[in-house]
Amino acid sequence: MAKLGYLPKEKLTALLEALSKEQRLFVPCQAGDAVLFQQYDATKTPCLDRPATTPPKGIIFPQDDTLFTFTYHKDAEDLKKVSVELKENLDVAPTIIFGARPCDAKGFLIYDRPYTETDTPDPYYKKRRDMTAIMTLACPAPSPGCFCTSVGGDPADKDGSDVLITQLESGYLFESITEKGETILQNSLFEEGSSYQEQAQRTHEAVAELVRKPFQVTEELTQKVLSLFENDSFWEEEANKCISCGACTYLCPTCYCFNITDEQAGSSGERIRTWDACMFYHFTLEASGHNPRALKHQRLKNRVGHKFSYYPQKYDGAIACCGCGRCVRYCPVSVDISEIVAHAQEYTNDHGE
Amino acid sequence: MTNIYLPHLARIITIQDDTYDTKTFGLELVDAEARNTFRFRPGQFLEIAVLGVGEAPFGLASNPNHPEAFFVTIRAVGSVTDALHKLSPGDIVGVRGPFGNGFPFDEIKGKNVLFVAGGIGLPPLRSLIEPMLDARSEFGDVQILYGARSPADLVYKNRLKEWETMQDVRFMMTVDVGDSGWSGNVGVVTTIFPKADIIVDNTVAFVCGPPIMIRFAIMELLRLGFAPANIISTLERYMKCGVGKCGHCAIGHKYVCLDGPVFSYREMMKLPERVV
Numbered sequence: 095m096a097k098l099g100y101l102p103k104e105k106l107t108a109l110l111e112a113l114s115k116e117q118r119l120f121v122p123c124q125a126g127d128a129v130l131f132q133q134y135d136a137t138k139t140p141c142l143d144r145p146a147t148t149p150p151k152g153i154i155f156p157q158d159d160t161l162f163t164f165t166y167h168k169d170a171e172d173l174k175k176v177s178v179e180l181k182e183n184l185d186v187a188p189t190i191i192f193g194a195r196p197c198d199a200k201g202f203l204i205y206d207r208p209y210t211e212t213d214t215p216d217p218y219y220k221k222r223r224d225m226t227a228i229m230t231l232a233c234p235a236p237s238p239g240c241f242c243t244s245v246g247g248d249p250a251d252k253d254g255s256d257v258l259i260t261q262l263e264s265g266y267l268f269e270s271i272t273e274k275g276e277t278i279l280q281n282s283l284f285e286e287g288s289s290y291q292e293q294a295q296r297t298h299e300a301v302a303e304l305v306r307k308p309f310q311v312t313e314e315l316t317q318k319v320l321s322l323f324e325n326d327s328f329w330e331e332e333a334n335k336c337i338s339c340g341a342c343t344y345l346c347p348t349c350y351c352f353n354i355t356d357e358q359a360g361s362s363g364e365r366i367r368t369w370d371a372c373m374f375y376h377f378t379l380e381a382s383g384h385n386p387r388a389l390k391h392q393r394l395k396n397r398v399g400h401k402f403s404y405y406p407q408k409y410d411g412a413i414a415c416c417g418c419g420r421c422v423r424y425c426p427v428s429v430d431i432s433e434i435v436a437h438a439q440e441y442t443n444d445h446g447e
Numbered sequence: 448m449t450n451i452y453l454p455h456l457a458r459i460i461t462i463q464d465d466t467y468d469t470k471t472f473g474l475e476l477v478d479a480e481a482r483n484t485f486r487f488r489p490g491q492f493l494e495i496a497v498l499g500v501g502e503a504p505f506g507l508a509s510n511p512n513h514p515e516a517f518f519v520t521i522r523a524v525g526s527v528t529d530a531l532h533k534l535s536p537g538d539i540v541g542v543r544g545p546f547g548n549g550f551p552f553d554e555i556k557g558k559n560v561l562f563v564a565g566g567i568g569l570p571p572l573r574s575l576i577e578p579m580l581d582a583r584s585e586f587g588d589v590q591i592l593y594g595a596r597s598p599a600d601l602v603y604k605n606r607l608k609e610w611e612t613m614q615d616v617r618f619m620m621t622v623d624v625g626d627s628g629w630s631g632n633v634g635v636v637t638t639i640f641p642k643a644d645i646i647v648d649n650t651v652a653f654v655c656g657p658p659i660m661i662r663f664a665i666m667e668l669l670r671l672g673f674a675p676a677n678i679i680s681t682l683e684r685y686m687k688c689g690v691g692k693c694g695h696c697a698i699g700h701k702y703v704c705l706d707g708p709v710f711s712y713r714e715m716m717k718l719p720e721r722v723v
Contacts, residue, residue: 161452161453162450162452162453164498164499164541166498166539174537175537176537176538176539177539178456178498178539178541180453180454180456180541182450182453184450208691208692209692212691214451214690214691215448215451216451216452216692217448217449217450217451217452218452220448320699320719323699323719323720324719350692350694351693351694351695352687352688352692352693352694353687353693353695354452354501354502354687354688354693355501356496356498356499356500356501356502357499358498358499358500363498363499365452365496365498365502367452370693370694370695372694377685377695378684378685378695379685380683380684380685381503381524381525381528382524382657382683384657384658384683386684386698386720386722387720392720396697399699399719400694400697403699403700403719404697404699404700404719405700407699407700408700
């Protein structure tokens with residue numbers, strides 16, 4: 095049974111103070127022109143009126159992460175004999191992400207299938223995911239470029255969140271979704287919330303109406319996008335203005351590709367995982383010089399294909415796009431993935447594929 | 448939970464120079480328990496690391512019936528392989544795996560087997576050839592066709608001589624460009640197809656080599672009448688994690704590291720990118 099709690103606006107700081115005492119608390123903060131998730135302290139003012147420029151994915155899946163360290167040891171007796179010591183780097187502190195948006199929370203569900211719901215779970219991701227609670231703010235208004243309702247989401251979607259927060263006139267309604275969420279709502283700052291539920295519901299419905307709907311996910315969409323895969327001219331046209339900068343992948347809550355590299359100084363070093371992007375030429379370049387995706391339209395096709403065809407084929411129809419619209423908002427040359435999918439749908443309708 | 452990214456340490460036991468740019472490294476896991484439980488199937492691969500330089504995927508080349516002393520054959524072509532070539536016996540590397548699906552073995556007992564190998568494509572096939580020779584009576588005709596760029600590029604020269612003299616193996620080789628000491632066939636591997644009396648009926652063909660060689664060998668096998676399901680090859684892709692997460696080797700909804708690297712030509716034709 096969901097727990098409800100009402101928090102008057104003026105008590106928000108007190109709540110953040112209280113939460114940050116128990117665990118690491120991340121809130122979206124204004125940083126120059128951007129809004130970034132930062133670790134909360136008394137000097138920080140949360141910025142909740144618009145979605146963060148970058149999603150909170152880095153809190154659970156850091157942009158660079160040391161997986162382990164290694165040290166070469168020389169044997170004092172026989173200097174030619176060298177041994178190696180490996181040390182796993184898996185320290186994780188309990189964490190709360192406050193003020194994510196429903197699309198951000200949904201992004202983690204897309205990670206979960208390959209990263210935790212498999213025979214080979216990713217220990218770093220899983221541990222952080224298990225130890226993180228996500229307190230999501232239902233969108234008070236759509237943002238430019240976003241399209242969550244086209245991909246099965248909703249501006250007040252609860253999937254993937256532990257608490258859903260709805261901004262009301264003079265305060266916030268908090269609703270627990272999971273056990274982790276219930277624990278948070280036990281805080282004594284919360285007032286009885288059930289009388290605000292109807293008001294929250296009306297807000298949710300009003301915002302959902304305003305979200306643009308460039309296309310509709312249908313059962314055939316996956317097949318339609320796939321059927322275009324041999325049609326190079328369609329993808330060349332869509333990729334015409336793309337400059338392969340990869341910004342879309344770094345801003346995407348669901349893009350989960352990475353690279354692994356070693357760094358060493360002296361006799362010790364570390365193995366580091368960093369985000370990587372299928373939009374880069376080097377992503378598929380082999381040492382032999384062979385590159386199966388040497389052209390930019392092949393790479394764009396891979397990104398769109400992964401989200402709307404490959405991933406759904408692998409995971410029971412689930413679309414690997416949460417419709418947050420960041421790639422649309424911040425693409426320097428205005429490539430719009432929702433437009434590409436709409437075009438793919440139109441194209442296959444017109445050409446009877 | 449096992450940490451899929453944490454390598455086992457392995458000691459280099461032997462290093463054999465195969466060619467001017469290719470060496471075979473015999474390895475042994477340092478941890479006794481890991482060593483005793485290590486098993487692999489023909490056609491699987493390892494992620495091998497020079498800690499501090501990086502990690503790269505390599506097909507296991509040795510006989511899976513002897514998992515305690517496994518080897519990989521490596522050509523120096525990039526930063527990790529160059530660093531590996533500078534190591535000596537006794538040095539330590541990181542090893543993760545084995546990964547991948549591997550070649551069919553029990554499934555093809557009773558059938559004829561044709562191997563078509565190009566250059567450094569022979570090592571992964573050797574992990575299948577050797578256990579097949581161990582169980583020779585369980586297979587029909589066994590034929591190995593091997594091509595390399597030049598006589599100096601042929602790997603496992605001593606073993607090739609043994610295969611040449613074996614009564615129950617039909618072995619032929621060729622080089623793209625000969626030299627003064629070479630009296631054999633000159634031409635790419637498909638040029639020996641007409642002279643090889645290839646049996647098509649009830650035969651499974653295994654093809655491994657550089658992408659361009661795989662492409663032409665498959666075209667030729669199809670022309671001879673092989674069904675796409677009976678042509679089995681490996682796909683080469685840049686790989687990082689080996690466990691279906693990092694995305695580098697994804698082709699459509701298949702991951703070369705999980706669903707491959709071994710695919711039949713029939714499976715390859717279904718992928719949404721042209722792969723051969």
